[in-house]
Amino acid sequence: MPAFSSPLSAPAGWTYTLPGSLTVPVGLRYAGDRLVQLRADHPGAGGVLRMPALGVLRSVTPNTGPLAGRVVVEVQPNPFPVRRVAQAVPFGLPTFYLVLDAGLASPVMADGDTAAAGDALATVTGVSILCAGQDRLVRDPALWSAQILAALGTAGGTTTDWEPFATAVGQRAAGTAAPVLLLDHAGRPRLGGSVEITAGTTTATAVLTAADDGDLQRAVARMHAANPATMPLADVFDGFATATVRPAAPGGGDVQLARVEDGLTGAGSLAVTPAQRHVTFTDLHDWFAPQSVAASPLARYSRGNAFTPLVNGPEYFDDLFRRLQDARAAGAQGGLHLTGWSMFPEEELTRRLAGDPADLPVTLKDAATLIAAAGGSTRFLPAQFFQLDPTTPITPAEILAIDLIVTGLLMARNVGAVRSDVAGTIILAGITIANAIAITYVIDNGGRPIEPNKSAVDLLGAIANARSEFSPFPAALADNPLSPPLTHFPWTTLFTVIRNVGIYHQKLAIVRAGTDRIGYCGGIDLNPDRLDDIRHLAKAPYHDVHSRVRGPAVRDLELSFTERWTRDGAGAAPAFAPGTTVELGTPGTDVVQVARTYFAAAAAARALPFASAGDRTIADTMLAAIHAATDFIYIEDQYFTPPLEYRTALLAKVTNREIRSLVVTMPGIADQPFGEIIRSGFISDLQIADAGGGGGIVRIGYPRRHYTVPDNQLRASSGRLRLMAPLAAAGGLEPSVWLGPKARIPDVPFWLSVDGELMYVYDEAIGVTPPEDRRGFQVARGAETRLVMGGPVATAQGSRVRGHAVGAAATVVDLAGIYVHAKMMIVDDVFLGLGSANLNRRGLFHDGEINVFTVPEALRATRPNPVTALRTRLWAEMFDLPVSTVGPLLEDPHAAARLFDRSPLLGNRWTDIQAFPTHLMYDATSGDGIVGLVLGDLIFTALAIDHAKLYDGVVDPTSSLGS
Numbered sequence: 001m002p003a004f005s006s007p008l009s010a011p012a013g014w015t016y017t018l019p020g021s022l023t024v025p026v027g028l029r030y031a032g033d034r035l036v037q038l039r040a041d042h043p044g045a046g047g048v049l050r051m052p053a054l055g056v057l058r059s060v061t062p063n064t065g066p067l068a069g070r071v072v073v074e075v076q077p078n079p080f081p082v083r084r085v086a087q088a089v090p091f092g093l094p095t096f097y098l099v100l101d102a103g104l105a106s107p108v109m110a111d112g113d114t115a116a117a118g119d120a121l122a123t124v125t126g127v128s129i130l131c132a133g134q135d136r137l138v139r140d141p142a143l144w145s146a147q148i149l150a151a152l153g154t155a156g157g158t159t160t161d162w163e164p165f166a167t168a169v170g171q172r173a174a175g176t177a178a179p180v181l182l183l184d185h186a187g188r189p190r191l192g193g194s195v196e197i198t199a200g201t202t203t204a205t206a207v208l209t210a211a212d213d214g215d216l217q218r219a220v221a222r223m224h225a226a227n228p229a230t231m232p233l234a235d236v237f238d239g240f241a242t243a244t245v246r247p248a249a250p251g252g253g254d255v256q257l258a259r260v261e262d263g264l265t266g267a268g269s270l271a272v273t274p275a276q277r278h279v280t281f282t283d284l285h286d287w288f289a290p291q292s293v294a295a296s297p298l299a300r301y302s303r304g305n306a307f308t309p310l311v312n313g314p315e316y317f318d319d320l321f322r323r324l325q326d327a328r329a330a331g332a333q334g335g336l337h338l339t340g341w342s343m344f345p346e347e348e349l350t351r352r353l354a355g356d357p358a359d360l361p362v363t364l365k366d367a368a369t370l371i372a373a374a375g376g377s378t379r380f381l382p383a384q385f386f387q388l389d390p391t392t393p394i395t396p397a398e399i400l401a402i403d404l405i406v407t408g409l410l411m412a413r414n415v416g417a418v419r420s421d422v423a424g425t426i427i428l429a430g431i432t433i434a435n436a437i438a439i440t441y442v443i444d445n446g447g448r449p450i451e452p453n454k455s456a457v458d459l460l461g462a463i464a465n466a467r468s469e470f471s472p473f474p475a476a477l478a479d480n481p482l483s484p485p486l487t488h489f490p491w492t493t494l495f496t497v498i499r500n501v502g503i504y505h506q507k508l509a510i511v512r513a514g515t516d517r518i519g520y521c522g523g524i525d526l527n528p529d530r531l532d533d534i535r536h537l538a539k540a541p542y543h544d545v546h547s548r549v550r551g552p553a554v555r556d557l558e559l560s561f562t563e564r565w566t567r568d569g570a571g572a573a574p575a576f577a578p579g580t581t582v583e584l585g586t587p588g589t590d591v592v593q594v595a596r597t598y599f600a601a602a603a604a605a606r607a608l609p610f611a612s613a614g615d616r617t618i619a620d621t622m623l624a625a626i627h628a629a630t631d632f633i634y635i636e637d638q639y640f641t642p643p644l645e646y647r648t649a650l651l652a653k654v655t656n657r658e659i660r661s662l663v664v665t666m667p668g669i670a671d672q673p674f675g676e677i678i679r680s681g682f683i684s685d686l687q688i689a690d691a692g693g694g695g696g697i698v699r700i701g702y703p704r705r706h707y708t709v710p711d712n713q714l715r716a717s718s719g720r721l722r723l724m725a726p727l728a729a730a731g732g733l734e735p736s737v738w739l740g741p742k743a744r745i746p747d748v749p750f751w752l753s754v755d756g757e758l759m760y761v762y763d764e765a766i767g768v769t770p771p772e773d774r775r776g777f778q779v780a781r782g783a784e785t786r787l788v789m790g791g792p793v794a795t796a797q798g799s800r801v802r803g804h805a806v807g808a809a810a811t812v813v814d815l816a817g818i819y820v821h822a823k824m825m826i827v828d829d830v831f832l833g834l835g836s837a838n839l840n841r842r843g844l845f846h847d848g849e850i851n852v853f854t855v856p857e858a859l860r861a862t863r864p865n866p867v868t869a870l871r872t873r874l875w876a877e878m879f880d881l882p883v884s885t886v887g888p889l890l891e892d893p894h895a896a897a898r899l900f901d902r903s904p905l906l907g908n909r910w911t912d913i914q915a916f917p918t919h920l921m922y923d924a925t926s927g928d929g930i931v932g933l934v935l936g937d938l939i940f941t942a943l944a945i946d947h948a949k950l951y952d953g954v955v956d957p958t959s960s961l962g963s
Helices: 083-088 141-154 163-172 216-226 313-329 364-373 396-413 422-444 454-461 491-497 553-568 617-628 644-655 675-692 841-846 866-879 883-890 893-901 918-925 929-945 947-955
Strands: 015-017 021-023 034-036 038-041 047-050 055-060 072-077 095-100 120-124 126-132 181-183 193-199 202-208 243-247 255-259 265-267 270-272 278-283 302-311 334-340 377-382 466-468 508-513 516-522 545-550 590-598 632-636 661-665 698-703 720-723 732-740 750-754 757-764 775-781 788-790 795-797 809-813 824-827 831-835 849-856 910-912
Touching: 015 163, 034 126, 083 141, 083 883, 095 120, 126 141, 141 163, 193 216, 202 216, 243 255, 255 270, 265 270, 270 278, 302 313, 302 553, 302 831, 302 849, 302 866, 313 334, 313 364, 313 508, 313 516, 313 545, 334 364, 334 553, 364 377, 364 454, 377 454, 377 553, 454 466, 508 553, 516 553, 516 831, 516 849, 545 553, 545 831, 553 590, 553 849, 590 617, 590 841, 617 644, 617 824, 617 831, 617 841, 617 849, 632 866, 632 893, 644 661, 644 675, 661 893, 675 698, 675 947, 698 893, 732 757, 757 918, 788 910, 824 866, 831 866, 849 866, 866 883, 866 893, 883 893
Parallel strands: 181 278, 334 377, 377 466, 632 661, 661 698
Antiparallel strands: 015 038, 021 034, 038 126, 047 120, 055 072, 072 095, 095 126, 193 202, 193 243, 243 270, 255 265, 255 278, 302 545, 302 590, 334 508, 508 516, 516 545, 590 849, 632 824, 698 910, 720 732, 720 809, 732 775, 750 757, 750 809, 757 775, 788 795, 824 831, 831 849
8 A cells, every 4th residue: 555645536637726825724633724725626527536645534614714615624644654754754744635615525434534545535526635744834735745755755655656646736836937935934924025036137026915825926926917117027037947035124134044845045045946946034133132232242143053952961961071071182272161050070970881981081070180181271160159248246146047047948858857756856956056156157258168069169179270260140139129128037137148149050161172162051050960861760850951052152152151250260361262263163054142141230349341231132032032933832941930021921922822832841849939929820820811712822731750669778668558547438638547667657748659549648647646556647639639630620630549458558659740940942943042041030130141042044944953853852751752753743843732731640741730739839848846836937937928028139039131
């Protein structure tokens, strides 16, 4: 059976025309897409309409509009029998639409029926045929039929039954009258705009209208017929083999073009021929905002780069350390520049694999030592967390205030250590006294003794040819216009000592290996907690995204490091100067912008010399990309508490139905104090806006690992329990579930499987005295666990509730959320941004951040589109499916987006953001006895009184650059 067959019997006997586009009606896969119509008419009694491929049938008959009364039959091919051919088709698996004339009998079929390639569907005198690809780029019938024919030949398929159809259709589009389709960045027909055309020595300007359906030939013919003086060209080519098109860029922008047939790109203009006449283009100024720093040395963007996304820590670390080996091999021409929020110089971050040198560096300390031994140099800028301005003298009251805050934070992280028994009281008293002594010492030494990056400065700075310097961020409380004059204890005391709450958050590296320069930028720090790959088997699973950059954009990364080193490098020279044009070259076909966030200082003395008025380029480019979106937006973010102007822009896209899909992936619970209030409010706003327009756009959730037995470090029996009292088949909240043996029970909270029923243990039983052999717990069961949220009203679901007898097996299980640390956005499969800036005011207006943004020069004209390739990798990870198998099926972003609705019980990692037990929200601050009464009342109540001010002033500060 052939993979594809002609949809028409005896194709040469039909007459073909291109009467204009048709819009796929509601109820079918590509509903709303405007596709080029191939009209086929047969003389006499008519011809046979056939199945173009083995596939599933579906049909609709619209009641209104241009297709009213016409039966539209969708043929969705089965990809598995034709997978090699489908993979060879440039636009992925095709979907066909057969549109019957009104009044004709419908094919005898039901939705969901399957038919084989070549099977007869109906006898017709006329039919319209449409074809959609997974990349959603519009193609005229001559191109899509020819590309399917070429794929059949490439994959070794049978061409006999498809070739006559492709030949007949191709003849209709042959010659200088062939349609010239102009498409937007998403691949849809351009319905407006001006295009300058040069054919031979004649240049004329065509103005597109909606009636032209993006066909430049139609516009030229229409204008020539109306006034030959205004449009001297009779057609686009005017008798020549080639014409050049130059789309106008309103406002003096910079147009990037690509030919769909071969991926040829052009800046400003591009040649078309009768055989290569599909052009997709966009104005790069619509995507990349100008650098907001006046006279910035950074480019608005550069072409010719090679941009490679790196997913999760091991992929980045493996790449980086092998490039560091190259730097070592380059001798005196080798080096490294590295900034980071955290650096662990002695942690092994990669493994030596077969083929690697026996002494491949696996730690930062190893790399710096080996590069130095070879004659190269390294420079490190770890962030400085503590910038203390001690008062004189530090009074006992001030020490006590800070002591209570530190103690409270420690207890919040480990309430189980200080429960309401005698041992807990002693532990609490010991911590309080020790803190009081330690705090005095720390303040007197400016915070250095407890700096998290102290070892990075001490160990790396001691290596020959290496320098490592703390990099303090100069933003002060006074630079934040929202900083409140807090007057409640203990904030007056705390702010006497702490004046700076900002930090350099950039994760940036540049490796020099001779004339080769490689830049790295993204969200991943050189930190061992990032050593979790796509399998997410780590004890604390972690997800992040980074990037490798080669080409002209590396210079902007190098300049960004050099600016900081000049300020904080203690007078030492950088390891190397920024690369030259020759060294950087043009190794790829990606447009890349390097963008930054720096605060706007309220006093000139604190201003950064390289951003004296601050820098908000990251925010501006993000907003530009949202405004440019016409298809979908995919976001991964650690906090998702964006400032007002970002929220307004994204809400408008949903409210006005300007995009078809918005998917947001975040942690189930982020570690941003009070951020849940902001985050949940914005999520609610998006969901309400979506529901108001009919729904179907917004999906917001988090990834969660399938449950496993926890890694027990003390003894193999930990977590292996049994039920010590019968448990009835009742859902909801159980006030007392008895478990034993006591020595095997972990601290709350934890998940528990009792004979396969998953329950959530959130606290100890209240008001009961347990026997010696057991402990009692409060437990959520059934829907109360909110294991899954599903349906249009987000109905809570959980394991099936059933009764359990005494002695039933009860096993502690790990149902860990995968912590999303990424700061990434994909728009319309053509724009990608990632870096260190979270979607909050800190990330966009206050802290020191760096992001890279990219658009492929070929836009979506080539397969695989690099942005699409990353999206399919990320989505396969969220669906817990192998990308090698399902990658091709995820190319269509709208069909693939519906997989986010698949239940985690059916295999998804990704689940609705509300799918976690209500009590999980409070675990970090729960407690009883002394902790609950003393710390709860004294510390957490004090914080709650001023939580809004605390959030604005400390948790998520801003500067005059933004709201």
